[in-house]
Amino acid sequence: MLPIKEYVMKKKSELKDKILIMAEKPLLKIIQVNDDYASSTYVNGKIKDINEIGATVELEKLPIDISEKDLLIKIEETNKDDSVTGFIVQLPLPKGINEEKVKIAVDPKKDLDGFNPLSHFESATPKGILTYLIDQNYDFKGKNALVIGRSNIVGKPMAKLLLAQDMTVTVAHSKTPIDTLKKLVKEADLIVIAIGKSGFLNHSFEYKKSAYIIDVGINRNEENKLTGDCEKDLPVAFQSPVPGGVGLLTRLALLINLVEAKENGF
Ligand code: NDP
Numbered sequence: 001m002l003p004i005k006e007y008v009m010k011k012k013s014e015l016k017d018k019i020l021i022m023a024e025k026p027l028l029k030i031i032q033v034n035d036d037y038a039s040s041t042y043v044n045g046k047i048k049d050i051n052e053i054g055a056t057v058e059l060e061k062l063p064i065d066i067s068e069k070d071l072l073i074k075i076e077e078t079n080k081d082d083s084v085t086g087f088i089v090q091l092p093l094p095k096g097i098n099e100e101k102v103k104i105a106v107d108p109k110k111d112l113d114g115f116n117p118l119s120h121f122e123s124a125t126p127k128g129i130l131t132y133l134i135d136q137n138y139d140f141k142g143k144n145a146l147v148i149g150r151s152n153i154v155g156k157p158m159a160k161l162l163l164a165q166d167m168t169v170t171v172a173h174s175k176t177p178i179d180t181l182k183k184l185v186k187e188a189d190l191i192v193i194a195i196g197k198s199g200f201l202n203h204s205f206e207y208k209k210s211a212y213i214i215d216v217g218i219n220r221n222e223e224n225k226l227t228g229d230c231e232k233d234l235p236v237a238f239q240s241p242v243p244g245g246v247g248l249l250t251r252l253a254l255l256i257n258l259v260e261a262k263e264n265g266f
Contacts, residue, residue, distance in 0.1 A: 001136050001238050008248045011135075015259050016053045026262035027056040028112065028254075029078060029087035033066060033097070039090050046088075049251050055258060058084075068097045072105050079107040086112035086121075086261040088254070112257040115153070120264075121257045126158040128249030129192065129214050130165075131256065138190075138212070140165035146184050148172045148201075148229075149194035154216055158192050182206070193217060193229040201230040211236040216246045 002010070019025055028050050032043050043059065050057035062074065071093075078087050087110055093099050103115040114123035121127070133140070145167040149155035159169050167190065172181050174195075185191065186206045193201055194216035201213065213236055217229030228242030240246055 004132065004240060004245050004248055007132060007135065008252050011131075011252055012049075012053055012255065015255055018259055018263075019054045022262060024262075025054065025056045026085040026258050027058060027083055028258050029058045029060065029081075029084045030090060031060050031062065031071075031074065031078065031087060032090045033062050033064060033071065033093055034090065035061065035064060039092075043090055045251060046254065049255055050258070053255055053259075055255075064094055066094075066097075068101065071097060071102065075102065075105045079105075079110060084110065086110045086258055088113045110261070112254055112261065114157075114257070121260070122161065122253070123153050123157050124253040124257070125154050125194075125216060125246060125250045126161050127256070128251075128253035129158065129216075129246060130161045131253065132249050133190075133212075133214075140167050140190075143167050143189035144187055145169045145190045145192070146172060146188035147192045147194075148181070149196075149216070151194065154194040155192075158194070162190070162192075190214070195229050197229055198227045199229070199231045201234065203231060203234065207234060207236045209235065209237065212238040214240050214246060215242050217242065218247065 030043055030046060032039060047057050047059065062071065075089065078084055089102055089106065091099060093102060106116050108116050108118040109120050111119040112121055114121040145162040147155050147159045147169065150171050150173045155171060159171050162169050170184055172184060182205060188211055189208060190212045192214045196217055196219060198219040198221050213230060213234060215228035215230045219227050221227045226243045230239060
């Protein structure tokens with residue numbers, strides 16, 4: 001497996017080459033309402049990525065006290081704006097604004113986050129993971145996948161994508177008894193864990209030596225260090241690192257979605 005950092009660099013350079021020969025550069029618009037440190041960090045990361053591949057990015061910051069109605073009007077305007085290839089509304093939104101209404105207001109053809117159920121795009125984290133595995137020639141067919149976590153943005157879409165690769169997929173969650181989970185972990189060829197519990201998969205579980213583990217979790221441990229949902233150095237064939245793993249693949253997937261949107265003439 002090509003390490004994720006190197007893989008992402010390579011893919012970005014491929015995207016840059018594609019954009020270079022496009023008659024018109026793709027334009028990503030970011031709508032940001034919350035101006036807190038975390039939201040601004042994510043937005044700045046996205047702007048940096050877009051600039052790196054030579055696409056265009058436009059950030060529109062809206063007042064934190066904007067009403068839901070006015071935000072929906074802004075989304076409708078952006079849906080109709082032909083200069084915008086695709087856009088995202090940075091989450092979370094301030095209290096009082098219904099995120100679900102906002103998600104379904106985004107035109108499915110421009111919904112690069114893939115949050116609208118009718119979106120033409122896969123949501124970024126599962127898409128980034130799948131693209132990485134496919135590009136590394138991972139042999140999915142007939143193997144056992146275990147997805148731990150069943151959120152709408154990671155667990156469920158991940159399970160769907162792995163099913164489409166002909167894997168035998170099991171989804172575990174907080175109500176899965178620990179003994180059952182231990183058995184499932186022992187039999188899994190591919191584990192994707194997204195639960196938000198630092199070091200949950202640890203050395204007390206038994207794994208297949210040939211297993212691949214994709215660690216989606218982003219947590220802070222007692223020393224305030226960034227950690228995944230797995231302990232380090234599990235006895236498996238491949239384990240994605242945290243930091244420097246799925247976070248990078250998620251950022252990459254947004255870029256892939258943007259270029260695909262332009263290529264498809266949206
Ligand atoms: P959610 O909180 O929406 O969902 C967590 C899921 O984990 C739920 O389905 C929950 O089960 C399950 N769960 C919780 N505890 C356990 C347990 N002990 N055993 C088994 N399952 C459990 O989280 P997200 O999916 O949004 O995110 C998960 C993690 O991934 C977080 O750390 C988040 O920060 C990170 N993340 C990272 C991204 C990246 O780019 N690297 C992108 C998105 C998320 P139940 O449904 O029963 O409550």
